[in-house]
Amino acid sequence: EVQLEESGGGLVQPGGSLRLSCAASGVTSGTYVLSWVRQAPGKGLQWVAGISGSGYSTYYEDSVKGRFTVSRDNSKNMLYLQVNGLRDEDTAVYYCAKSSGDQRSTWYLDDWGRGTLVTVSS
Amino acid sequence: DIQMTQSPSTLSASVGDRVTITCRASQSIGLWLAWYQQRPGKAPKLLMFETSNLESGVPSRFSGAGSGTEFTLTISSLQPDDFATYYCQQYNYFPFSFGGGTKVEIK
Numbered sequence: 069e070v071q072l073e074e075s076g077g078g079l080v081q082p083g084g085s086l087r088l089s090c091a092a093s094g095v096t097s098g099t100y101v102l103s104w105v106r107q108a109p110g111k112g113l114q115w116v117a118g119i120s121g122s123g124y125s126t127y128y129e130d131s132v133k134g135r136f137t138v139s140r141d142n143s144k145n146m147l148y149l150q151v152n153g154l155r156d157e158d159t160a161v162y163y164c165a166k167s168s169g170d171q172r173s174t175w176y177l178d179d180w181g182r183g184t185l186v187t188v189s190s
Numbered sequence: 191d192i193q194m195t196q197s198p199s200t201l202s203a204s205v206g207d208r209v210t211i212t213c214r215a216s217q218s219i220g221l222w223l224a225w226y227q228q229r230p231g232k233a234p235k236l237l238m239f240e241t242s243n244l245e246s247g248v249p250s251r252f253s254g255a256g257s258g259t260e261f262t263l264t265i266s267s268l269q270p271d272d273f274a275t276y277y278c279q280q281y282n283y284f285p286f287s288f289g290g291g292t293k294v295e296i297k
Contacts, residue, residue, distance in 0.1 A: 103286065105234075113226075113234060113277050115286040127284035130191065163233055167281075175281035176224040176239040183233060 070094040070179045072164045077184030084154050084188070090147040090164030090181055098122065098142040101167035101175055104149045106160035107183075116162070117149060121170040131157075154188045161185050192216050192280050196289030202297040207268045211292045213261045213278035222282035225254060225263045228291075229274045237276075238263065268294070 076088040088104070103118040117138040118127045126138050137150040147164055161183040168174040193216040203209050213223065221241040226234040236245045241261060242254040251266040265272055273296055278289040 105288075112291040113228075113279075113288040115279070115288060118284060118286065129285045165234075168239075172222065172282070173240065175222070175286070176236060177226070177234075177279070178236050178239075178245065180233040180235070 070166065072166060072179055072181035074162065074164050074181045074184035077162065077186045079187045079189065080154055081190050082155060082188055085150070085152045086154070086186060088149040088151065088162055088184060088186070090149075092145045092147065092164075092166065095145075095166065095179075097140075097145040100169050102138075102140060102147045103165045103167065103177060104136075104138060104147075105163045105165050105177070105180075106158075106186075107163070108157070108160040111160075114160075119147070151186070154186075156188050159186060159188045191285055192219065192283060192287050194278055194280055194287050194289040196276075196278055196292050198292060199290060200293045200295060202295045203268050204297045205268055205270060207297075209265050209268055209294065211263045211276055211278075211294075213256075213263070213289050215259045215261075215280055218258045219280040219282035221257055222280060223254075223256070223261050224279045224281060225252075226277045226279065227272075227274050228277065234277065265294075 071093045104116045119138045135153040139148045163183045164181040165177040166179040168178045195214045225238040228234040238254045275293045
């Protein structure tokens with residue numbers, strides 16, 4: 069059974085930084101795209117960032133480019149999101165989500181973690 | 191970037207009703223569309239991928255159709271477990287993008 073568990077969320081002041089982590093188990097690392105998806109309170113889902121199975125290719129939603137950095141450590145089966153320059157509008161539950169594979173036909177998100185809450189407030 | 195538009199944003203229906211949710215993409219995404227169900231306080235759950243392929247364990251009352259820029263999710267006979275919010279998502283191009291969601295409420 070695949071399990072994804074996020075950690076690292078919390079309360080941070082505007083302009084601050086956090087590092088979110090996602091531990092994956094029950095799946096062979098390096099064979100699938102991993103994504104971060106966030107959901108602001110009472111709002112819909114927003115895809116934020118993704119990384120290829122090898123970690124060589126990274127992708128971002130426009131509003132986080134230059135502020136967020138996604139990375140993975142396949143030796144530890146871990147996904148990370150470094151979030152800098154946090155703004156009020158970054159307040160959300162951040163989900164780690166796994167694609168079925170590393171090819172376009174398998175990019176849909178078939179497993180999700182339970183999320184970690186990031187609150188940006190002074 | 192591709193914009194995804196869902197309609198309606200809210201749908202009121204009764205148990206046993208047939209309901210259809212529409213999702214439109216701002217440019218062609220072929221068949222690379224997924225649907226997710228989210229219950230309050232829970233993570234989203236994959237229902238369907240590649241427009242019309244049911245994820246393992248998802249009841250057959252769910253079906254998907256479409257191609258290019260217009261897609262639908264249909265629930266043939268709404269069950270109590272189905273009252274939730276549904277999202278479409280394109281995965282043809284990065285950045286991926288979700289529709290705004292359709293909340294299915296009890297009438």
